[in-house]
Amino acid sequence: MLNIEGLDELTQMNTFQQLIYYVQENGAYLWEQFTRHFLISIYGVLFAAIVAIPIGFYIARHSKLADWVVGAANVIQTIPSLAMLSILMLGFGIGVNTVIITVFLYSLLPIVKNTYAGVKNVDNALMDAAKGMGMTRWQQTYKVELPMAISVIMAGLRNALVVAIGVTAIGTFIGAGGLGDIIQRGVNASQGGAIILAGAIPTALMAVAADLVLAWLEKKLDPSSRVRK
Amino acid sequence: MIEFKNVSKIYGDGTKAVDDVSFTINEGEFVVLIGTSGSGKTTTMRMINRMIDSTSGEILIDGKNIKDENAVELRRRIGYVIQQTGLMPHMTVYENIVMVPKLLKWDKDKMRETAERLLKRVDMGNEFLDRYPQELSGGQQQRIGVIRALAANQDIILMDEPFGALDPITRDALQELVKHLQEEMGRTVVFVTHDMDEALKLADKIAIMSEGKVIQYDTPDNILAAPANEFVESFLGEDRLQQRSTMQTVDQVMVKTPITVTSDMTLAESIRVMRDRRVDTLFVTDMHHVLQGVVDFEGINKNRKKAETVSEIMSHVYYVKSGTLLSSVADKMLKRGYKNIPVVNEAGKLEGLVTRASLVDIVYDTIWGDDEEVESIPLETTQYQESE
């Protein structure tokens, strides 16, 4: 919220100074929207992972289903995010939940696809050895397939999270809050450039940081990079 | 004991991979399945641990039909080695070795002890335990593959062309190692290969397969002596069959009266025997002349104060049965450094002793022929040739 007395001063500053001023004045609000934005994205991706990883494992073992499932997820992916939000809003109303569901739907494809590819690519000889030595189906899954596929699955999560952060930014249109809220305020205000930046820069930073952290994790979990520490 | 009774396997697409096969693998035997590609060797082998279920017939292990057993538990009792090693890249060498013990929930100390002991058996040090398989050479990886199959004291080990991807020298070393481990630990091994030399070298019995059937199942010597049909002959190759006709058995060259003592003899008496007969090794037998072990001068000397009779200090001895081909014995003496190898009959009675000196005689004979011939090549011949 801008107070009226400040308005005069504000018009005399350049955009960068305005940005600093805005952040100083509205730090708490910004932080609140930042965490809200982050949590919406994370929840959507997490729920998607809970559903999509098992589906990926399942279709890796039942290849006939794979094309079908990946195809369906592909269709979801091609729906523009604004259209998807609007359609879902009709069903679920306005608010956070609808955005989380949207993120969830967009995250399904990259996670299913990567889980499928990761599990499918586990060397047959490894699975043969695992089974031949007396692992149960479940042990084969969590002792061999999961650790062997985990880095590829992480790559899927990473894709999903980056997309999710972008999708969440437009969630403001259905009143879900998040950094999109700030951007929209800037758009609506006259000379709102600084406010737009105050929303856009953290959004971009969040996406880049998520990407970097998950890329690092992905590399660390890659079994082929295992050597003695 | 593993019994195949009229076992067939027809795959879903109608391929008859194994066709009414019956044979028995005795405990402690090293059986090699050999045949052309697609003859059903792998299928036959994988039916033993139920990686493939037979279509008809029965497979019994120690009299029990394996179909009545839980497949997972069955597999944990049977070692499994494949050509691609199947080592887990995300697990250390240690974790790979103790995979089955871990599934069986052994305690940590026992697993550690097992891993270290087995690693030592394949001439690798404890420093390898924390490495990852990708940090080992192909030969080292397959060593780990082999000991992984022994780690839970499996009585039966299945091996599907385990050394097919290795260079000849490494393969040779690993063949020696596996045979040695098998003899020493008394495990039953079912080994698939299409390399006849490998089969002849390792097998107690060879099953020759073609088009899903076992054509001949016998000891290498018997197969060489009497191939069942033309297929077997062509599979063995002219060279090997010809070699066979000139091959000698241990009986022809062994020393007939090795110096023995009975197991209740005292150390002092034994020393006296050694001195009188001028030998440093004595074979220990029981009352019925059945071979029990061996004592040597060093062993007696070291234990002079601690032990009374030879039975307390004798060590195990590697022996062969009479009728064994000399070539395989020579191979062992040279590669494993035995000074001599006793020969026993079917009942275990000591019959004779193959010594390094007997090998020298053979080499002499093959280079210069029989004694008469040596005499019949007088020096004049050489002079005659020179004057030409």
Ligand SMILES: Nc1ncnc2c1ncn2[C@@H]1O[C@H](COP(=O)(O)OP(=O)(O)OP(=O)(O)O)[C@@H](O)[C@H]1O
């Ligand atoms: N899963 C399967 N489905 C259908 N047919 C199969 C299958 N596995 C093997 N076969 C067929 O069964 C036959 C025997 O195969 P098997 O693998 O037992 O042969 P092999 O003697 O081990 O050959 P190789 O020396 O090439 O390994 C072959 O004709 C093969 O094509």
Ligand SMILES: [Mg+2]
């Ligand atoms: Mg095969």
